[in-house]
Amino acid sequence: MRKKLTEEKQLEILEAGIAAFAEGGFHAASMAEIARRAGISVGVLYKYYANKEDFFRACLRHSLAALERVLGEVTAREEKLLTYAARLLKELRDFSREHPSHIRLYHQITNAGGAAARRLAEEVEGAAARLYTEVIAKAQAAGEVRRDMDPRLLAFFFDNLLMMLQFSCSCGYYRSRLALYWGGAAEEEQVAEELLKFLESAFTLERNQIDHRPKAGGRGNV
Amino acid sequence: MRKKLTEEKQLEILEAGIAAFAEGGFHAASMAEIARRAGISVGVLYKYYANKEDFFRACLRHSLAALERVLGEVTAREEKLLTYAARLLKELRDFSREHPSHIRLYHQITNAGGAAARRLAEEVEGAAARLYTEVIAKAQAAGEVRRDMDPRLLAFFFDNLLMMLQFSCSCGYYRSRLALYWGGAAEEEQVAEELLKFLESAFTLERNQIDHRPKAGGRGNV
DNA sequence: TAAAGACGTGAATATACGTTCATGAATATC
DNA sequence: GATATTCATGAACGTATATTCACGTCTTTA
Numbered sequence: 001m002r003k004k005l006t007e008e009k010q011l012e013i014l015e016a017g018i019a020a021f022a023e024g025g026f027h028a029a030s031m032a033e034i035a036r037r038a039g040i041s042v043g044v045l046y047k048y049y050a051n052k053e054d055f056f057r058a059c060l061r062h063s064l065a066a067l068e069r070v071l072g073e074v075t076a077r078e079e080k081l082l083t084y085a086a087r088l089l090k091e092l093r094d095f096s097r098e099h100p101s102h103i104r105l106y107h108q109i110t111n112a113g114g115a116a117a118r119r120l121a122e123e124v125e126g127a128a129a130r131l132y133t134e135v136i137a138k139a140q141a142a143g144e145v146r147r148d149m150d151p152r153l154l155a156f157f158f159d160n161l162l163m164m165l166q167f168s169c170s171c172g173y174y175r176s177r178l179a180l181y182w183g184g185a186a187e188e189e190q191v192a193e194e195l196l197k198f199l200e201s202a203f204t205l206e207r208n209q210i211d212h213r214p215k216a217g218g219r220g221n222v
Numbered sequence: 223m224r225k226k227l228t229e230e231k232q233l234e235i236l237e238a239g240i241a242a243f244a245e246g247g248f249h250a251a252s253m254a255e256i257a258r259r260a261g262i263s264v265g266v267l268y269k270y271y272a273n274k275e276d277f278f279r280a281c282l283r284h285s286l287a288a289l290e291r292v293l294g295e296v297t298a299r300e301e302k303l304l305t306y307a308a309r310l311l312k313e314l315r316d317f318s319r320e321h322p323s324h325i326r327l328y329h330q331i332t333n334a335g336g337a338a339a340r341r342l343a344e345e346v347e348g349a350a351a352r353l354y355t356e357v358i359a360k361a362q363a364a365g366e367v368r369r370d371m372d373p374r375l376l377a378f379f380f381d382n383l384l385m386m387l388q389f390s391c392s393c394g395y396y397r398s399r400l401a402l403y404w405g406g407a408a409e410e411e412q413v414a415e416e417l418l419k420f421l422e423s424a425f426t427l428e429r430n431q432i433d434h435r436p437k438a439g440g441r442g443n444v
Numbered sequence: 445t446a447a448a449g450a451c452g453t454g455a456a457t458a459t460a461c462g463t464t465c466a467t468g469a470a471t472a473t474c
Numbered sequence: 475g476a477t478a479t480t481c482a483t484g485a486a487c488g489t490a491t492a493t494t495c496a497c498g499t500c501t502t503t504a
Contacts, residue, residue, distance in 0.1 A: 004481075023313065024334050027249030030461060032484095041483045042463080052462065059418040096419045107333050111248050111326070118395060121403065147422065155414045156403040157383060164382035172334040173340055180351045181378040194375045201368065204425035226451075252491060263453045263494080274492065 005044065007102040013038040013045070015101075022104035023113045026056055042157045054113070060109065060117055063102040063125050070130060081139040082200055085158070089192050092162065096170045103170035132158055139203075146205040152205065165195060228267065235260040237323075239441055240279040244326035247279055247334045264284050275336070277444070282331065282339055285324040286346050292317045293350060303361040304422055307380070314384065318392045325392035361425070368427040380421065387417060 005013075007150045031052055035042045049055035105188035109117045127215045131150035132155035139145040145154070167174040168190050182191065227235075228262045238260035242251035257264045271277035273315055298331050318325045331339045354377035363368040367376070389396040404413065 025247050025249065027247065028334065031463085032461075043465085043480090043483055044461065048479080072362050104333070109391075111329050111393060112250065113334070118398070121395070122398060125399050133403070149256070149416055149419060150257070150404075152403050152405075153413065154420070156400065156413075157417065157420050159403075160386035161382060164386065167332075171333060176344060177347050178378065180348050181355070181374050181381075182372075183374075189377075191375065194371055197371060197374070197378065198379050199423050201427060202420050205423060219421060253493080254491070264496085265453055266451090266494065269452080 005040075005048075009038075009040075010048070011062075013040065013048070014059055014062045017055060018063050018105050020099045021056060021059055022108060025108050026052075026114075027112075031055075031215070052079060054112070054115075057116060057120070060105065060113075060120055063099075063105050064120055066099065066102055067095070067106065068124050068127065071124070076131070076135045076138075079133060081144055084135060085199060086151060086196055089162070089165070090195070092166055093169065093188065093192060096166050100170040103166050106170050106187040107167055128159060129155060135187065136203075145203045148205065156197065157202070161199065165192065227262075227270075229261075230269070231262075233284075235262065235377065236281055236284045239277060240285050240327050241323045243278060243281055244323040244330060248274075248336075249334075253277075275338075278335070278411065279342070282327065282335075282342050285321075286342055287329050288324055289317070289328065290346050292350065293346070293353070293391060296423070298353070298357045298360075303357065303366055304418060305414060306357060307421060309419055311384070311387070311418070314388055315391065315410065318388050322392040325388050329389055329393050342416065343355050350381060351377060358425075367425045370427065379424070383417060385423065387414065 013034075017029075017034050018099045023029065031045055032041055034055075035045055045055060048056060068092050074084075074091050076084050106121065109121050129152075133152050136145060136154050136158070137151040140147050140151055157196065164174070168178040169175070178191070196213070236254075238257050239251075242256045242259065245251065246318075253264055253267055256277075257267055267277060271280060292313050296304050296313050328343065331343050346434070351374075355374050358376050358380070359373040362369050362373055386444060390400040390413070391397070400413070
């Protein structure tokens with residue numbers, strides 16, 4: 001009997017799907033085009049996956065698993081929050097350099113891709129949310145980080161900035177948007193470095209105000 | 223002769239298109255469905271617009287114009303940066319409460335919607351980029367804001383946070399993502415307020431370091 | 445009031461795409 | 475080497491939808 005598709009070939013198919021879906025979303029990608037890209041026939045797609053949506057979910061799972069692996073590898077050790085953030089940033093940057101389509105695909109599901117897809121993504125987001133919140137809460141306890149803000153919101157803003165940096169490196173629109181701000185030859189390295197400086201201040205109150213004003217409200221001015 | 227569509231009707235059509243395109247992107251929306259929503263026949267759509275893409279661009283233009291108007295109304299007066307930011311935040315929040323689809327549509331074109339659509343969006347983004355950068359540079363000159371970072375990047379991070387807040391209020395995925403962090407009953411007001419605190423610190427270095435270290439690099443730790 | 449012109453209508457058309465299935469090639473078994 | 479079995483192939487089918495156009499209706503004009 002003819003051999004089944006090798007595992008590498010199956011991964012190749014998933015990658016082709018991810019690339020296709022990442023470009024214009026679920027509807028824009030066509031099964032025939034995906035098959036052509038992967039160097040197989042449409043029939044094979046339907047032998048391995050029930051239909052387009054099923055295949056889409058498989059692509060998504062594959063992509064999110066990779067993302068989750070990165071996140072897991074950068075578990076917080078005993079270290080300063082900003083050291084952790086710097087490590088995270090570097091890993092994410094490496095990841096999006098190697099697999100830009102994965103980031104683009106993630107971005108796609110943020111505005112399309114049915115309830116099932118959304119739930120998958122929310123699993124990863126949820127894990128990140130818990131992780132970041134915990135790390136930040138610890139840093140607060142250690143007196144490293146301001147205590148006048150809820151750690152959950154600090155984590156939220158932190159993740160927002162991380163996400164936008166990812167998108168700005170991988171997604172077409174956000175890339176040129178960054179160029180609008182920073183000029184054509186955007187040095188991602190430098191942007192990441194500056195983001196750390198930005199975060200450092202954001203996580204800190206002026207030193208004489210840490211520990212002193214657990215409910216700071218609006219104090220004077222900048 | 224039968225009267226042409228009133229101007230209100232034409233706006234209604236645009237709004238129907240915006241709502242439809244905002245939901246699942248260009249491909250997911252169907253002309254027939256849009257016509258039904260607007261209470262007209264498909265024929266009319268093709269009398270007023272050459273084709274689907276032309277209509278899409280018209281929707282986009284209409285939507286972006288509204289956004290640009292808001293941005294224009296909140297021009298920076300002589301005031302502290304954070305006062306400006308607070309005003310901007312409030313106006314944007316009002317806008318996205320009234321026209322959530324406009325925000326969602328904007329979000330859509332960040333990952334689909336051809337080169338022409340992208341150029342339209344970049345016009346608005348470019349205007350915002352220039353505006354924010356200038357306001358921040360002024361604040362730096364006035365000694366309100368740290369000088370160890372490029373105003374363009376400060377503006378970039380600032381806009382990133384604003385955008386994410388908008389999305390978190392208007393777009394389905396981002397709404398539930400915020401809920402992951404902040405719990406179900408997300409009080410947008412409070413998130414916005416806390417964002418201001420976050421920004422306040424981010425824009426500031428510890429006071430004794432303002433003006434003293436124009437190239438601060440990584441100083442100690444949080 | 446009648447004829448002409450302007451305009452909206454929605455069934456009909458063409459096309460693109462998801463999905464299926466009859467076919468044939470490759471491998472295993474004897 | 476013959477047969478059976480497994481699997482990929484890609485043309486064919488059905489459906490969805492962008493687009494068109496012959497028609498009907500309403501308004502103007504004389």
